[in-house]
Amino acid sequence: LCNSNALFHCDQVQYTLVPVIGWQDLGTAFLEHKEQFHYFVLINCGANVDLLETLQPEEDSIFFICDTHRPMDVVNVYNDTQVKRMIKQDDYLGVPSYDDVLRDEDDEEEGGEDSGNESVGGSVCYTSICNSSYTSCNFKLWSMHGQKKLQEFLADMGLTLKQVKQKFNSMDMSIKENLREVIEESSNKYGMKDIRIQTFGVHFGFKNRFLANDVVHAAVALLENTEKVESPGDNFIKALGCLSRSNLERLHGGIDLAKKKLMANQQTVASCICTNLLLSQGPFLYCYLLEVLFLDVPLGSFASLLLMSAYACSKTRNKHCKLLPLVIAAPMDVEKGTVIVLGIPPESETSDKKNFLGCAFEKAAESTSSRTLHNHFDTSIIELKMDRTKFLDALITLLS
Template sequence: MLIKDFRRDFYDVLQHQRVLILVAFDVDALCACKILQYLFQCDQVLYTVVPVNGLQGVENAFLENAEGIKHVILINCGASVDIVELLQPEDNVRFYICDSHRPVDIHNYYNAVQVKLLMRGEELSVPSYDEVFRDDESSESDTENDDPELGGKKKRFDDEAILRRQERRRWKENRVKLLFDYTKFTSFGTSAALVMFELAWKLSKDTNNLLWLAIVGVTDQQIHYRTPREKYMEDVLALQVHVSRHNQRGDDDENLLSVNCLRVSFEEELHLSLYRHWSLFDSICHSTSVACKLKLWSLKGQKKLHEFLAEMGLPLAQCKQQYSAMESTLKSEVKEKMQTFMHKYGLEIQDIILPSFTMQYGYKSVLCAADHVMMCAALLESIDKSKMLTDYFLDGTEVLQRSNQEKMDSGVDAAKHQLRSMVKQIQSFIDMHQIISAGPFLYVFIQEGAADSRFFSHPQCLIRLARFTLEAHCNVTRNKRARILPLILGAPLMNEEGSTLVVGIPPLDTDDERKNFFGKAFEQAAESTNTSAKFNSFESHVIEMKSEDKSKFFDAMIGLLQ
């Protein structure tokens, strides 16, 4: 059931209760969890936080922690499956789902007793109750009656039964079609962190720190290609109002906030990865849009980049040293000069500029929201085998708290390592001509044992690689249909030999919607070929499968999508 009053039907209900919070392994979920923890600490609500990595993780976490628990909150997990059917809870257990995944399972939406949805109602377009549920579920069967006196009545009853069966068959056919249309595309709604921040605002408990967490959550959706740019801009404008409210300045331009307070400001940021923590040259080479438009993995592309920098009047020696060490006059001109010369090199404004936010704590260096997302995501999907799942989660939490500078630095290093590995892998794909057109889609697989392949055995990193690969291919191929073709990318799983993690992403031409059809397609292909695919991820377009099943699975996918 969709909750309209979050305060009355959710937050007030949890007062003086013990709560279990299940949190998905993504930055937005982690930010939402941090906001909720702050609210619970203000009101002394007892809670247990358990990170979950997939549907199996949700089941295990609930079984291990369900004793004495009557209220379970699921953040960025649980909306797209029938949660009551999955977990088989006691009748007195209530689930509160704050999840940006769409579509929402119809059983969750229409369960008025055990399931409460913390979402914006205008984002949901669920079929009506009567179209998907019926009360006359009892099966009907014809009974023979040999009594001649009842022959007329029997015939009338038989006619009525036939009409009822025909009507029920039509209803079932219509239901199947409706549910298929409802579930055939997956997408994302409003960030869970933004939903939780709005709750904090309504409770008059919002702070600058919580606002920054909401900003990072919204930026995470942009970085991982979950929501279209229009939706991102809509959320940015909503956040900008709160930023102005929490970061006022006096008429004499003297900040009213104390020096040791967090300051958040809106900026038109350079859309370059980690440039404040790297050299400008390296950042450009590892930023998806600019690297793909200039083809920076090639010698010709590198030459073009040198020309671009020279035309902007930026010496190569300055660009190759740490950005923080560049001459201040050059740094102040980078944004303006890039916008001046971008069209000459085939770049658009969205390739160069990302409207976003930055934060500064005291006299420490400025940190932008996109960099914070990259640092946190890199630690959540660490390749350090010596750590447990909860260790990755705690590392991500420490990065969001910003109190441990050593952890922040390790997050930057991990994010750089990920980006370098992506560029090397893409260069390998293109040089070896490994991106193959199967007709209705493109596909490519990372070979087992390939250098740095362990980075891509995590869903979020693999999704970013897939998008980078698709953009790179569209900029080098002569195939004009490339922009309307989706891409399937597979990588060997780090901890399971002989298994492959597969992700499907939509074509570049559908960026205005960011709807993904691969979840339903993967499901049908696996069913038709009896492939032992595991649909464990919260994103249905990410699956695990045995490497030996790839050929028959892809044959089925070609047949489905033609």
């Protein structure tokens, strides 16, 4: 969103903006515009497949890829004539040298608190602590012991339940002035040393102050919004609009929507844990979200599912479980019998760069002839129709 909002403005370059939600959309958009344009900038898509094979462009078409999806397809790395990669200088792609691949083929033939405290002026300290994944997981608030631990934490801060349930703007001035230091001091005692995150803020007039991470939450919530029957393209335009200082009402609406999403995530994860829906399948952890649990979370809301997945993984004390990937499934279309399946690698410093579960999903689907749709830019997200059991059995065998 930020890239598309600012990328060409500085040089006043004319361009056409087309939101796409999957490979089918991208293919359609390319066919519609390939006669008019020779330069195509792909933002957050296109890196992890052979782009030239997928789109079949003419030789004079040039693609600029600005995409965080990994692993990057080797053809996109080696073909620097038609495919230009926009990456950080120190971004490790994990791709072997061209000579090695060719030889192989020949042989074979400003600091803020924990994210979740959106819109500081209107937030409630207690609600933020309860629904932010970092604090909720550390306290294990789905258990009675966790609730008791939270009460002890509040007592250690010297705050009553009535005080922490007040809106920040309504708190006593003496509490507001020292709240950040008090929270950080008590958090260190309870082993939560990462409760503070690095961010920066912006002021619009006297009242409107926003932190960067809160704007991200708002934009994502607007992108995923299913409360109104609107197309993904409409949601994209609304999310784009919330980045403008002339549309603060939409930004406030996105922040309120983000709060609802965080609360729905917390409740869904708590229900999964309390009802033992998070199971070990040997080489990976597996969770199937029941339809009744999934009602408050937008169907097809990938960011919500990713957040819940990482959230559920971080709750376990079992060191072996923390080393396992997580596969999570949820109903996509009840009438058609389709489910959405996501693969989350074990949490590590390189987990955002090394998610090879998409390849495992593809092989498991091929070996069982499962009916799958691989339409998402993230290859570790697929749609599966009525073949969940045999697909999972094949995945267990493959990853064992």
